[in-house]
Amino acid sequence: MKRKRKHAALSGPPLLEAVLEDFRSFLSPGDFSRLLMELERPLHPSLRLNLLKTEPGDAAIQALSKKYGWQVEGVPFCPTGWWVRQARNAVSRTIEHRLGQYYIQDAASMLPPELFNWVDCPFPLILDMAASPGGKTTHLIDRSSDRGLVIANDSSKSRITALRLVLQSWGAVGVAVTSFPGEHFGEWYPGTFDRVLLDAPCSMQGLRTTENHPMRPITSRERDSLAARQVRLLESALRAASIGGQVVYSTCTLTPEENEGVLESVLQRHRDAFKIIDLSERLPRPAPALQSANGQTFSPQVSGAVRLWPHIFGTAGFFAALLVKTAPFDTHNFTPPVRSLSDAGLIKLPSSEQTSLAGRLLDGYGFDLLTLLERFHWVLYRRGDALFTLPHRLLLQFSGLPFVTAGLSIGEFTPAGFALSHEWAARFEKNCPAGRLCIPQERVPAWLRGEDLHGQTAPQNLPGKIALVEDEAGTYLGRGRVLADRLKNLLPSRLIL
Numbered sequence: 001m002k003r004k005r006k007h008a009a010l011s012g013p014p015l016l017e018a019v020l021e022d023f024r025s026f027l028s029p030g031d032f033s034r035l036l037m038e039l040e041r042p043l044h045p046s047l048r049l050n051l052l053k054t055e056p057g058d059a060a061i062q063a064l065s066k067k068y069g070w071q072v073e074g075v076p077f078c079p080t081g082w083w084v085r086q087a088r089n090a091v092s093r094t095i096e097h098r099l100g101q102y103y104i105q106d107a108a109s110m111l112p113p114e115l116f117n118w119v120d121c122p123f124p125l126i127l128d129m130a131a132s133p134g135g136k137t138t139h140l141i142d143r144s145s146d147r148g149l150v151i152a153n154d155s156s157k158s159r160i161t162a163l164r165l166v167l168q169s170w171g172a173v174g175v176a177v178t179s180f181p182g183e184h185f186g187e188w189y190p191g192t193f194d195r196v197l198l199d200a201p202c203s204m205q206g207l208r209t210t211e212n213h214p215m216r217p218i219t220s221r222e223r224d225s226l227a228a229r230q231v232r233l234l235e236s237a238l239r240a241a242s243i244g245g246q247v248v249y250s251t252c253t254l255t256p257e258e259n260e261g262v263l264e265s266v267l268q269r270h271r272d273a274f275k276i277i278d279l280s281e282r283l284p285r286p287a288p289a290l291q292s293a294n295g296q297t298f299s300p301q302v303s304g305a306v307r308l309w310p311h312i313f314g315t316a317g318f319f320a321a322l323l324v325k326t327a328p329f330d331t332h333n334f335t336p337p338v339r340s341l342s343d344a345g346l347i348k349l350p351s352s353e354q355t356s357l358a359g360r361l362l363d364g365y366g367f368d369l370l371t372l373l374e375r376f377h378w379v380l381y382r383r384g385d386a387l388f389t390l391p392h393r394l395l396l397q398f399s400g401l402p403f404v405t406a407g408l409s410i411g412e413f414t415p416a417g418f419a420l421s422h423e424w425a426a427r428f429e430k431n432c433p434a435g436r437l438c439i440p441q442e443r444v445p446a447w448l449r450g451e452d453l454h455g456q457t458a459p460q461n462l463p464g465k466i467a468l469v470e471d472e473a474g475t476y477l478g479r480g481r482v483l484a485d486r487l488k489n490l491l492p493s494r495l496i497l
Ligand SMILES: C[S@@+](CC[C@H](N)C(=O)[O-])C[C@H]1O[C@@H](n2cnc3c(N)ncnc32)[C@H](O)[C@@H]1O
Pocket: 109, 129, 130, 131, 132, 133, 134, 135, 136, 137, 153, 154, 155, 156, 159, 180, 181, 182, 183, 199, 200, 201, 202, 233
């Protein structure tokens, strides 16, 4: 491949042209013109439904389509993914989106979590090594029905807030967010995880500019340094996987050095410790990885990976491979850093207090907390007045791991009683037949603008005076606090439409 060294001076369409020239030799002339034609078309928004909050099947997407005038088409490799081909308004401007009922994500990014085998692993221990902003983490949680534990890690401290917010909005409980270089996990936790996702930091040469994947010029030095880091991260991912465990390696770039080249390097060094699974039957159209590039011929196994060119499925460019670990890796064990839960200020809620809280939630909302905790193996921990639900598995296997945040806030103890949190109510409102307050349809727009309402009749026995507000169709619209003179709007300001 001939690399033109004029990228640094380029921006906008000329940059795309220069980058495209770099990829011409990997495609037949016919495919290259199809790629050019595809890049002329707008990239329609796509979204993935939240199975923690919506019913499986087509009912949820049909209801949204009817309400917002969407024309949708299913993403072929992701049953919960949909392109919105037509819409009256932006798909981000709905209350359902603000309440975390779907995530807006390029369709290609829906592929990696779908590649794992979930059937044989009902309570998986998952490492998402480079997780922020968390789109794929939410997908991993969905595919494991929030019954496992996901360690969602990202080394960039500045990107952790975005990850936290996405996970809160999704309503995930079985998750802990950490911020370490992914390179450490293989040495800290060798042979531990059932599933490891490495959605690697890359040069983002995906040929389509999206909000999360801006195109920018890239030098060969940067690309080589990214490839070297990807090799280290993939080795760490394979070390951290259990024998028989699965690793997905993915990038949102099409440069062979960061894709096939990385797989080849890791294969050369650890050929007997893993195999690359042939994914050719997993997609409705062929999307094979390259067999050779830039004078290098790759091992036959490498072409089992998939390379999503934009013209194949109408997505941004993307690469993914599924690896299965077959033997232990050479590894030096290092002890991970330790911080106890009590050092993090977390204290287990005594069982008498748990029982009393469960009674109040049952009275106020008809919500059966105890059954839920038992079914999912979740436990309640308190920090000051705030109460959190943590996955028991975190305490069993990673109690010392210094996490930034874990589980989901359930609410807080206030002078007016226990007040259910926004994220808990948004996840479990369907399990609450009581404590609901229906507002007339004509007042819904004012409510969604964040305004308080007057003259509403509130249910009795509301813990913390918190009502679950809904419209006449039963669509949940967030929490309201019942005050003497009004219903105070508790929609978080970032969710106001
Ligand atoms: C492609 S993005 C991940 C996107 C994310 N998986 C999603 O679906 O929303 C790559 C991430 O890797 C993180 N990163 C970069 N170097 C890392 C390292 N050495 N260890 C862990 N994370 C790293 C970056 O901060 C960035 O958030």
